[in-house]
Amino acid sequence: MKIAVIGGGPAGVIAAIELAKNDQEVIIFEKNNRILKKLLATGNGRCNYTNNYVSSENYNCKDNFVENVLEEFTRDNLIDYFKLMGIEPVLENRGKIFPVTLKANTVVNTLLEELDDLRIEVLLDSEVLSIKKKNKFSVKTKEKSFEFDKVIFAVGGSSMPSSGSDGKSYKILENLGHNKIETFPALTQLKLSSDYLKSLSGVKVVGDVKLLENNKIIDKRNGDLLFTNYGISGPPILDLSRKVNEKNKKLEIEMPLINNIEDIKEFRNLLYSRFYTLSHFSLERWLMGLVDKKFINMILKESNLKAETPLDLIEISDLEKLLNILLKSRFTVIGTKGFENSQVTCGGIATSEINKDTLESNIIDDLYIVGEVMDVDGDCGGYNLQWAFSSGIVAARSILSRI
Structure with missing residues (x-):
């Protein structure tokens, strides 16, 4: 034979x-x-x-x-x-x-x-x-x-x-x-539309990432997420990339900027408590204990707040905005890295x-x-x-x- x-x-x-x-x-x-x-x-x-x-x-x-x-x-x-x-x-x-x-x-x-x-x-x-x-x-x-x-x-x-x-x-x-x-x-990386990618390149976050279409969750994964100069990578992103190709529509990813959050609601309450306990801190000093320092410039710009602002001078509405950025940041997906960088067809x-x-x-x-x-x-x-x-x-x- x-x-x-x-x-x-x-x-x-x-x-x-x-x-x-x-x-x-x-x-x-x-x-x-x-x-x-x-x-x-x-x-x-x-x-x-x-x-x-x-x-x-x-x-x-x-x-x-x-x-x-x-x-x-x-x-x-x-x-x-x-x-x-x-x-x-x-x-x-x-x-x-x-x-x-x-x-x-x-x-x-x-x-x-x-x-x-x-x-x-x-x-x-x-x-x-x-x-x-x-x-x-x-x-x-x-x-x-x-x-x-x-x-x-x-x-x-x-x-x-x-x-x-x-x-x-x-x-x-x-x-x-x-x-x-x-x-x-x-199983390929995602390209994002964001003004912050250059400064965030190399930053890693461990946690949940959701793929959204018109604010509706169509897939959710967990693991190591790595920002790059073109967008984002990591095993959860590779798995989500299949849905991006299937949908071929405008999509967003939603993710925390803080590592290893198991319960968003519980952690939000914890941040509220810490915010008032540390009210003598500046905003920048508070953020330094929560996120990679490369995120801080993005957070300040997105919240329209200054680094030196004391926490006790921040309005509740601005605090809510900060918490949403920390726990549910969104980025627009503009495509994938294509066959050249994909692991599977x-x-x-x-x-x-x-x-x-x-x-x-x-x-x-x-x-x-x-x-x-x-x-x-x-x-x-x-x-x-x-x-x-x-x-x-x-x-x-x-x-x-x-x-």
Whole structure:
């Protein structure tokens, strides 16, 4: 049995390894001059390859498409699979699981060693231009054509095109009869409209952030929020970015400027109490104990108050304005940082055209579609890599079960 794996990302590589372990002849086609290029950038270079809380609820897809695949090859299965290759896990905050070295190149180099041990042929700088099916598959590159019994299509989406996932390969599946759901970037930073971004760049706040449309909350997340010179970043922002693309309307984010507020109402009462207790303080001195000093200039301008104003001279109406700024600051969202900076692609090949148990195409027999190329995307925190590895393994085992 001769099997082509189109794409040398996590899904394609793990599928090739599983097939080769079971004595199948596999060739990986990769358009770049190296494989697993995108994997090196995951988890800020540390490779957050799964999450302790993986469930189908962490994914955006039609008809709960991911459930069977995630049950067939679970988080624990992936951890054990990697352990057998020598990769030990470490658990960090919010359930994120990394290699114990905290380096993505540990995972990349281990997978490369496994490919080498199994003598899997990897054709680099070999972009697949077309796939045709008669009795067998004809896979054509610029240099030559190859013949295969089965094909696993694992080219990724459109995110981070510098890694090779530029979205051009969707056309190959479309030419085979598949349909593509419109794509847009997710897990990316948000661009904001604000006069204060330059001065706030580098400031971090830990807390809740809400995405609002016409004053209505459409999503809410919690975690580390980081201001930049273009807007805002951080895991909660990356998760919210999907809604920004879906809505494509004027939106706002609302967030506190004070860290780790668990109960806004309770904290507001506390601030009232402190305000009167410290009435001999200047406004600036009071703010210095509450927020990063880089926020103070913004707060003063937005409240139209002076730094040296004593608290006991501030009117109740101005205090209310101050508390709203401290606890519920709003910023207008003007867009995202796009595919170039996104970690995952929303949209892709319609899952209704793929068998949810085997990942075989419902249109072309012996063609399997895995990973990001289909209309599945997960939350930030290791969920997308889990999907890549799970789908790759399930497709490989589906092939093996039919041989």
